[in-house]
Amino acid sequence: MIAALRYETVRIATIRSTAVSLVLAFLVGAGLGYLVAEPFSAAFDDAGNPIGDPVIDWYGAFGTPLALTAVFAAVIASQSIGQEYRFGLIRLTLTAFPQRARILAAKVLVVVVAAVVVALTSYAGSWAALAVRGSAQPVGEAPDPTYLLRGVLYVALVALSAFALAGITRQTAVGIAIPIVSGLIVEQILAAVLADRAQWLVRILPWSTGARWSQPAPDSLPDGSFVPYYYAGWQALAVLGVWVVALLLLQTTLFLRRDA
C-alpha cells in the first residue's frame, strides 16, 4: 500500500496542472475573500446613518471562494483517473500494481489529501485577504468551530464525486463537468419542476444540496410541518456524502471487473 501511495503521490505531483490548480485556489481564495471581506455597517440610526463599528463577513471570506476552489479540486481528482485512461497509463499502473483494489484505494486517499490541500490553500488566500483588510481574526459573532472543517469536507466530497464519475466514464471532462453542470443548472431546474410534486427528491439532489454546507438548516417546511424543506450544514454534506459513496462503489465495481 505504501508503494501505491508513493506512486500516486509522484503521479499527481509531476503534472503541471496540479501546481496550477493550487496557485488558482490561492488566488481565488485571496481575490474573492478580499471582495467578500468588504467592511459594512450592520446597524443604522433613524436617519439612516451607520452606527457602531463596521463589520465584515469573516466566515464568508473563507467559505465563498470554496465554490470555485472545489472545481480546482475536481480537476485534480478527475485527471488522476481520467487521464490514466486517456493516455493509456492505466495499463502501466495496473501492470505495476496488479492488485487493483490497492491502487484504487491509494488513488482515493491521494485525491482526498489533494482536495484538503487545495481547500487549505484557498483558506490561506482568504486569510491573506483578511489580513490586508485588517481583520485576520474572527470578529462579530462567536466563531463556529466546524465551519472551516465543513468547507474542507465539501471540497473533498466534490473532488471524490468528480473522481468517481471520471473513473466510471473513463473521461476526465465528465468528472469535471457533471458536478458543475448538474449543481448549477440541472438540479436547479429539477428543483423548480419538482418542488411541489417530489420535495423529497429535491432535498437529496447531490451537488446543489452539498453546496449548502455553509448554511444553517431550516427547522421545518414553510407550512409548519416538521421535516426541513431543504438540508443544509452537516445534513447537506451527509446527502452529498451518500451520493459519493454510491458513486465510488459503482466505480470500484467497474474498476475491478473491466479491462484496463
Added chain:
Amino acid sequence: MTVEAIALGKSYGATRAVDDLSFTLEPGVVTGFLGPNGAGKSTTMRLMLGLDRGDGSTRWDGLPLRGHDHVTRVVGAHLDAKFFHPTRTARNHLRLMATEARVPPSRVDEVLALVGLTDVARKKPKGFSLGMGQRLGLAGAILAEPRVLLLDEPANGLDPQSIQWLRDFLRHYARQGNVVFVSSHLLSEMALMAEHLVVIAKGRMVADETLESFVARSTRNDVLVRCVDPAALRAALAAEGVEAVTDGADGLAVSGIDTDRVGDLAFRAGIALHELTRRTASLEDAFLELTSGDQEFRTGGDA
C-alpha cells in the same frame, strides 16, 4: 524464471479473440511472438499481465503476478509507444515508473542514457517522435531490471541503427538469464532477433518452436538446379521418386532432397549442371505460408 501461459482465452461478444493459448517462455532466449494483424497478440500480452479479463492464467515463476512483492522487478512491459502523460517530463515519467520497486534516481538517469534520451530527459514527451516514444517505453520496461521483458512491437518507428541496437540489447538481456518475449511484424528483424517463436493466428496457436524448425516447415526450402537438359534431369529425378518443377528456362526447383543427392543423380544420368543451389525459405516465407488461411486482410483476393 519461466513464464507459463495456461489456456488463455478472451472473447469480444461472439468473436473469440484468443482461444486456449498455452505456452512457456524460457529464460536465456529471445522468444518472438508472431501473428497476422488481429491475431490476438496484444490481447494475449494484456491477458498475461492481468490487464484484460479473460480465461486461463499466467504463472510467473509459479506464481500469479500479484503474488510477487515487487512486480516491476518481475516483469517490465512496453505495450505502446504513446503510453505517457504528454506534459510529464521523460525523467519524471521514469521516476513514476521507479516508485513501485524503489528504483534509485541514479538508475533513472542511467536508463535514459542507455536509450539515448538524456538530452530530452527534462522535456515534455508530447513532442516526441514515435521512435522516441518507443525508447521511453523501453526505458520504463527495463528500469527495474526485471527478469521478464514483454514488449509489443517495440521496433515500430525506430530507425535502422536503433533497430540494430534494440536487437543487440534484447539478445544480450536474454543471455543474462532473462525471459524476453517480443512481438513484431518486422519479420526480417524477428529472424535476426528471435531464437524461439510463438506464432498465433485468429487467436489460436500455430507454432511454438525454434525459429529454425519453424522455417524448416516451409515447402519453399528447395534446391535450384540449372542444366543443359532439364527434361532429362526431371525424368531422372522422377525415377527416384523426387518431384521437380520448372523454374526458369533451364532450371528445376527440387523439393525434399539435398544438393549432394541432386548432383549425384545428374552425374549418373550424364547431365552437365550449370548451377546447383540450396534455397532456404525466409521467416517471412514460412510465416506467410503457415498463416495463409488466417489473414484478416489479403491482397489479390477476396477480402
